[in-house]
Amino acid sequence: MPKPKRNRFVFTVIVTFTIIFIGFYLHVTNGMFDMSVVEVIKTLFGLVDNEKFRLVIFELRLPRIMIAILVGIGLALAGCVLQGITKNDLADPGILGINAGAGAAVVFFLFFFQFQAVRTDGSEWLNIMMMPIFGLIGGTIAAAIIFVLSYKHGRLDVQRLLLTGIAINSGFGALSLYLSLKMNEKDFESAALWQAGAIYNANWIFIVSMLPWIIILGIYIYRKSYLLDYFQLEDNTIVSLGIHLEKEKILLLLASVGLVSACVSVSGSIGFIGLMAPHIARQLVGIKHRFVVPVSALIGAALLVFSDFIGKTLFAPSELAVGIVVSIIGIPYFLYLLVKAR
Amino acid sequence: MLTAFRMEELTAGYERNIIFENLNASIEYGRITTIIGPNGCGKSTLLKTMGRILKKEKGHVFLQEQDMQALSTKEIAKRLAILSQSPSAPPQLTVGELISYGRYPHRKNVNRLSKQDREMIDWAMEVTQTTEFEARELAQLSGGQRQRVWLAMALAQKTEILLLDEPTTYLDMAHQIEVLKIVKKLNEEHGCTIVMVLHDINQASRFSDTIIAMRSGKVLATGTPREIMTAPVLKDVFQITATIIEDEDIPVCVSYDVLPQE
Numbered sequence: 001m002p003k004p005k006r007n008r009f010v011f012t013v014i015v016t017f018t019i020i021f022i023g024f025y026l027h028v029t030n031g032m033f034d035m036s037v038v039e040v041i042k043t044l045f046g047l048v049d050n051e052k053f054r055l056v057i058f059e060l061r062l063p064r065i066m067i068a069i070l071v072g073i074g075l076a077l078a079g080c081v082l083q084g085i086t087k088n089d090l091a092d093p094g095i096l097g098i099n100a101g102a103g104a105a106v107v108f109f110l111f112f113f114q115f116q117a118v119r120t121d122g123s124e125w126l127n128i129m130m131m132p133i134f135g136l137i138g139g140t141i142a143a144a145i146i147f148v149l150s151y152k153h154g155r156l157d158v159q160r161l162l163l164t165g166i167a168i169n170s171g172f173g174a175l176s177l178y179l180s181l182k183m184n185e186k187d188f189e190s191a192a193l194w195q196a197g198a199i200y201n202a203n204w205i206f207i208v209s210m211l212p213w214i215i216i217l218g219i220y221i222y223r224k225s226y227l228l229d230y231f232q233l234e235d236n237t238i239v240s241l242g243i244h245l246e247k248e249k250i251l252l253l254l255a256s257v258g259l260v261s262a263c264v265s266v267s268g269s270i271g272f273i274g275l276m277a278p279h280i281a282r283q284l285v286g287i288k289h290r291f292v293v294p295v296s297a298l299i300g301a302a303l304l305v306f307s308d309f310i311g312k313t314l315f316a317p318s319e320l321a322v323g324i325v326v327s328i329i330g331i332p333y334f335l336y337l338l339v340k341a342r
Numbered sequence: 343m344l345t346a347f348r349m350e351e352l353t354a355g356y357e358r359n360i361i362f363e364n365l366n367a368s369i370e371y372g373r374i375t376t377i378i379g380p381n382g383c384g385k386s387t388l389l390k391t392m393g394r395i396l397k398k399e400k401g402h403v404f405l406q407e408q409d410m411q412a413l414s415t416k417e418i419a420k421r422l423a424i425l426s427q428s429p430s431a432p433p434q435l436t437v438g439e440l441i442s443y444g445r446y447p448h449r450k451n452v453n454r455l456s457k458q459d460r461e462m463i464d465w466a467m468e469v470t471q472t473t474e475f476e477a478r479e480l481a482q483l484s485g486g487q488r489q490r491v492w493l494a495m496a497l498a499q500k501t502e503i504l505l506l507d508e509p510t511t512y513l514d515m516a517h518q519i520e521v522l523k524i525v526k527k528l529n530e531e532h533g534c535t536i537v538m539v540l541h542d543i544n545q546a547s548r549f550s551d552t553i554i555a556m557r558s559g560k561v562l563a564t565g566t567p568r569e570i571m572t573a574p575v576l577k578d579v580f581q582i583t584a585t586i587i588e589d590e591d592i593p594v595c596v597s598y599d600v601l602p603q604e
Binding site (some may be wrong): 233 | 365390393394395414415416417418419422423424425429430431432434435443444447448452453496499
């Protein structure tokens, strides 16, 4: 590997880490009431005996930031893989309707099982841990429909892919809406909020439920990142090199659906991270996926931490769901890419 | 006769559009075989089916007398490399990186090139005279240089058999001959079996040991250039009236006309 590229990668990683850290700092010190750095650090290490501080840091702010980081990583990785296997820079789990599929399955789950059982007994844990699995089923169904419909003459047709994605998106969106309208008022409100992509109700159980997905699938995708380099070639060439194209594509697709489902089950549908993060990463470190994959993950995390911070503070004391903030940034970016792609 | 390929009752096509049916043919090991024929005759389809980048509908392809169906795609990639017609890659990719992709079927660690990988890449660049471009990006190359780089990638795969789908398309006359001379050298000096599709029958005549002439999904004739480059065969295959002369023992078609419409 040429030295300059590696150096550039290391530099980018350091810078993005710093940005995430700044976001973390802003997020953890600002809010309903501001805290000084010293107070935050003392609370983190249990050196201060202030119940209010402890509550704010450990029960509210920390889990929220953690969720933002994990969801950012998950969606960015999923976007990276989807863009790789579809050979299309505009692919994004949100645009392709995988978010909506996973979302509909989670609403379905909430509707039938969850809300009878939201009490602080043992079943709450089980329910929350079950949510990503339901999301996975819904996301896989959505992905399967999208990919079956967009295959034409044995090839993935990019235009069909985007169009089917849009259709799947509204279809599953309507299903979610229908189900949530049948809920009682209070459940509906939290379901609607969840769907808009809000993470302010984050807690540690959510983190535990999604962490294994992010770690296992993240490592899998990183290990397979070299394949995404080969996927930049034509299918004929890939097959000629002895790569089991369809099998590898399906496995990578499932991995990204898994990531999206874990994210959606926790944070609702947050679009555009999967679109923007890999794109920015490629601008920074080139086209080698061994570099692009980790940098995308970090950029996804940074984007989401900052977006959530903006959502939290911009109209304080009212909160803007992070999904909405991301869309406000993401839509112009998407349009910019569309115009550039012509 | 040792065969590189043997096709038995082979049927292939795209979706419902069958290009050829129950085709039988065989290709000798260690030689240069060129498939010629008019547009849509199925020559590219046959080559793609032999290289398993197109799935066959029915029948068998035997690779060195082994049914290809029984071989994994990676095993096949160690035995044959196929260079598609006008392939594409990201323009920012460097020549060295693209050629190293050819090592895929042999690599144990995907992130590090072994000494043997390195040697094969150097050899492939030397044969195709692309060593000086190693650090350049593909976008900076001319068409002829780029085609040689793709050929180098296929060579880095270090296979005994090389399939080339119109390797001279979009190249000017000098670069066409340059590529074909490399192909010839690979066959003569390194014992590579070459199967290619060419449009230019004079190039096929000059660079092949055997020519397979196809029309409408059928093999009309198989033989040496001298057997194929005759007015009657060319009339059957291309519907032309051709004038053939011999230049240094190689039959050449000097002029031709379309058959008068009846």
